[in-house]
Amino acid sequence: MTKLSVNVNKIATLRNSRGGNTPNLIQVAIDIQNFGGQGITIHPRPDERHIRYQDAYDLKPVVVTEYNIEGNPVPKFLDLVLDIKPTQVTLVPDAEDAITSNAGWDTKKHMGFLKEVISEFKRNGIRTSIFVDPVLDIIEGAATTGADRIELYTEEFASEYTKGNSEAIIPYAKCAQLAIDLNLGVNAGHDLSLDNIKFFKENIPGLLEVSIGHALISESIYLGLENVVNMYLNRLK
Ligand SMILES: CC(=O)[C@@H](O)[C@H](O)COP(=O)(O)O
Numbered sequence: 001m002t003k004l005s006v007n008v009n010k011i012a013t014l015r016n017s018r019g020g021n022t023p024n025l026i027q028v029a030i031d032i033q034n035f036g037g038q039g040i041t042i043h044p045r046p047d048e049r050h051i052r053y054q055d056a057y058d059l060k061p062v063v064v065t066e067y068n069i070e071g072n073p074v075p076k077f078l079d080l081v082l083d084i085k086p087t088q089v090t091l092v093p094d095a096e097d098a099i100t101s102n103a104g105w106d107t108k109k110h111m112g113f114l115k116e117v118i119s120e121f122k123r124n125g126i127r128t129s130i131f132v133d134p135v136l137d138i139i140e141g142a143a144t145t146g147a148d149r150i151e152l153y154t155e156e157f158a159s160e161y162t163k164g165n166s167e168a169i170i171p172y173a174k175c176a177q178l179a180i181d182l183n184l185g186v187n188a189g190h191d192l193s194l195d196n197i198k199f200f201k202e203n204i205p206g207l208l209e210v211s212i213g214h215a216l217i218s219e220s221i222y223l224g225l226e227n228v229v230n231m232y233l234n235r236l237k
C-alpha cells in the first residue's frame with residue numbers, strides 16, 4: 001500500500017498572502033486527514049515564506065496520521081525536528097534562495113554529515129528519509145548513511161511524462177528496486193499529480209509513501225479538496 005501524505009505548504013502560502021488566518025492551516029490538516037489523507041507533510045524554509053516554524057509546533061497535536069517534516073538540516077531545522085519529534089524527517093539539500101527543491105543529495109560527497117545527522121534523528125526515534133535523484137550510486141550511498149528510507153525526487157519523471165516520454169520511469173524503477181535490495185524504504189515526491197500518479201505507482205516497486213502538495217492543492221481549486229484526496233487514494237490502491 002502506498003500512503004498519501006499531503007504537503008500543506010501551499011495552504012500556508014495562501015494564508016500568508018493576506019497576513020490573517022485564512023485558510024486555517026490547522027483546520028485544513030485536520031480535514032485532509034478526515035478525508036482519508038494518511039499523512040501531513042510540511043517543508044519549512046528558513047525565510048518562513050510558507051510554513052512558519054510555529055506552524056510545525058501547532059500541527060503536532062492535530063496530526064494523528066504520519067507527520068513528515070522536510071528540509072535542509074541547518075541548525076535551526078535540526079533543533080525544530082528534534083523538539084517536535086515527528087514520525088519522519090526528510091532531509092533535502094535545498095539552497096536558501098531556491099524557489100522549490102531542485103536536486104537530491106550527493107550521498108557520497110556529504111556522507112559524513114548525513115551519517116551524523118541521521119544517527120542523531122534515529123537516536124531520538126524519528127524515521128529518516130533522504131531526498132535523492134534516481135541514480136544507482138547515490139542510492140548505494142544512501143544505504144551507507146544509515147537512513148531508513150529514500151525519497152525519490154520525481155521532478156524529471158513528471159516533466160518527461162507530461163511530454164509523453166513514459167520511459168522516464170525506468171531509472172526510478174531501477175533505483176527503487178536497488179533501494180529495496182539494500183533494505184531502504186521507498187518514498188517519492190515533487191510534481192506528482194492526478195495525471196501521473198497512477199502510472200508512477202504502478203511502475204515503482206515497494207512504493208511506501210508519496211508526498212504531494214503543489215498539484216494537489218491546485219487541482220482542489222477546481223475539484224474540491226475532499227474529492228481530490230479521494231481521487232489520489234483511488235489511484236494509489
Ligand atoms: C522536497 C520536495 O520536493 C517538496 O517538499 C517541495 O520542495 C515542496 O516545497 P515548496 O512548497 O517550498 O516548493
Ligand SMILES: NCC(=O)COP(=O)(O)O
Binds near residue numbers: 212213
Ligand atoms: N516531498 C515532495 C512534497 O512534499 C511535495 O512536492 P510538490 O507536490 O509540492 O511538488
